[in-house]
Amino acid sequence: MRVFNFSAGPAMLPTEVMEHAAREFSDYHKTGCGIMELTHRGGEFTEVIEAAEKNIRTLMGIGDEHAVLFIQGGASLQFAMIPMNLHVPGTAMEYADTGAWSSAAIKEAKLFGDVKVVCSSKDTNYNKIPDIRHWKLDPKASYLHITSNNTIFGTQYHSFPETKIPLLADMSSDFMSRVVDVGQFDLIYAGAQKNIGPSGVAVVIIKKELVKRTPANTPTMLKYATYIDNKSLYNTPPTFAIYMIRLVTDWMIKKGGLAAIEKINDTKSEALYETIEEGDFYKNPVEPASRSKMNVVFRLPTEVLEEKFVKEAKAKGLIGLKGHRSVGGIRASIYNAMPLEGVEKLIDFMNEFEKNNS
Numbered sequence: 001m002r003v004f005n006f007s008a009g010p011a012m013l014p015t016e017v018m019e020h021a022a023r024e025f026s027d028y029h030k031t032g033c034g035i036m037e038l039t040h041r042g043g044e045f046t047e048v049i050e051a052a053e054k055n056i057r058t059l060m061g062i063g064d065e066h067a068v069l070f071i072q073g074g075a076s077l078q079f080a081m082i083p084m085n086l087h088v089p090g091t092a093m094e095y096a097d098t099g100a101w102s103s104a105a106i107k108e109a110k111l112f113g114d115v116k117v118v119c120s121s122k123d124t125n126y127n128k129i130p131d132i133r134h135w136k137l138d139p140k141a142s143y144l145h146i147t148s149n150n151t152i153f154g155t156q157y158h159s160f161p162e163t164k165i166p167l168l169a170d171m172s173s174d175f176m177s178r179v180v181d182v183g184q185f186d187l188i189y190a191g192a193q194k195n196i197g198p199s200g201v202a203v204v205i206i207k208k209e210l211v212k213r214t215p216a217n218t219p220t221m222l223k224y225a226t227y228i229d230n231k232s233l234y235n236t237p238p239t240f241a242i243y244m245i246r247l248v249t250d251w252m253i254k255k256g257g258l259a260a261i262e263k264i265n266d267t268k269s270e271a272l273y274e275t276i277e278e279g280d281f282y283k284n285p286v287e288p289a290s291r292s293k294m295n296v297v298f299r300l301p302t303e304v305l306e307e308k309f310v311k312e313a314k315a316k317g318l319i320g321l322k323g324h325r326s327v328g329g330i331r332a333s334i335y336n337a338m339p340l341e342g343v344e345k346l347i348d349f350m351n352e353f354e355k356n357n358s
């Protein structure tokens with residue numbers, strides 16, 4: 001039986017997609033083997049990777065000036081690849097510090113040069129996205145890096161800074177969950193395992209011109225140009241993960257694209273925040289203007305009740321609700337694959353739990 005999985009990642013994938021993959025798991029398109037057993041240079045896989053890229057381009061409206069790449073190492077490798085490839089010697093790399101993942105990106109960048117943190121919400125335990133109007137940006141910096149959705153703290157940008165320098169974004173936990181103007185960004189990256197597939201691959205969308213900056217002594221596998229020149233097929237890519245992205249993005253197109261998906265995500269998150277706001281039992285620590293539509297965090301009156309909540313929810317087929325170990329509390333991750341029905345089930349359970357425990 002399928003449950004409603006509120007885990008932050010790896011996360012739930014659409015049941016339809018899981019069933020589709022299961023049907024052709026050991027015999028892909030009458031080849032007598034699974035897609036993961038087929039050469040990455042053959043016709044079957046070429047069709048898969050090309051369709052995955054085309055789907056992402058179509059869904060996000062990506063034009064020719066950006067490349068769409070599939071790279072192993074997750075979002076965390078991008079924390080290092082970005083400064084390795086894109087730091088301009090003699091200039092600072094600018095970062096917005098909005099949570100644990102931003103901090104991890106900053107830590108890596110510091111290995112490669114001067115880092116300037118342009119804003120931070122650390123003082124208030126990362127409960128907001130600092131007001132963009134007050135950031136002090138240097139027009140000579142290498143780039144500005146932001147984290148569009150903060151998976152652990154439950155915050156999200158609802159507008160993006162306008163910059164003259166390249167704008168780069170870690171979109172791991174809200175990638176393809178809403179309409180975004182890709183033209184505003186010079187680089188977008190996301191580990192697939194939150195919104196569009198299994199772990200094992202990150203999608204990187206990069207303005208091709210940017211790689212002119214990359215130092216010549218950068219290792220081949222860590223150069224964006226290698227992936228651009230070889231269509232992500234310089235070495236063996238994570239074929240099964242890319243195949244799953246293809247299926248998930250097919251599903252997204254069938255659902256009506258990002259605008260339609262965004263609408264459902266809005267409905268889901270609004271319903272959940274409304275339930276939290278209704279009484280005094282549940283409390284969300286995030287400033288309303290910065291609340292995430294992907295990761296909804298909340299507290300109960302005591303930690304004992306939080307533990308009980310997680311346990312009883314699990315018994316009802318609502319799993320993965322425990323907050324990140326660094327912050328505690330409850331976190332409901334409601335990515336694209338979480339149907340409205342799952343959120344409604346959670347809301348019913350929250351109302352019942354409140355009645356029985358307050």
Ligand SMILES: *Cc1c(COP(=O)(O)O)cnc(C)c1O
Nearest residue numbers: 074075076101151170172173191
């Ligand atoms: C999960 C996550 C990461 C880390 O992703 P990996 O693929 O495990 O390296 C980085 N940034 C954000 C915003 C995340 O949510």
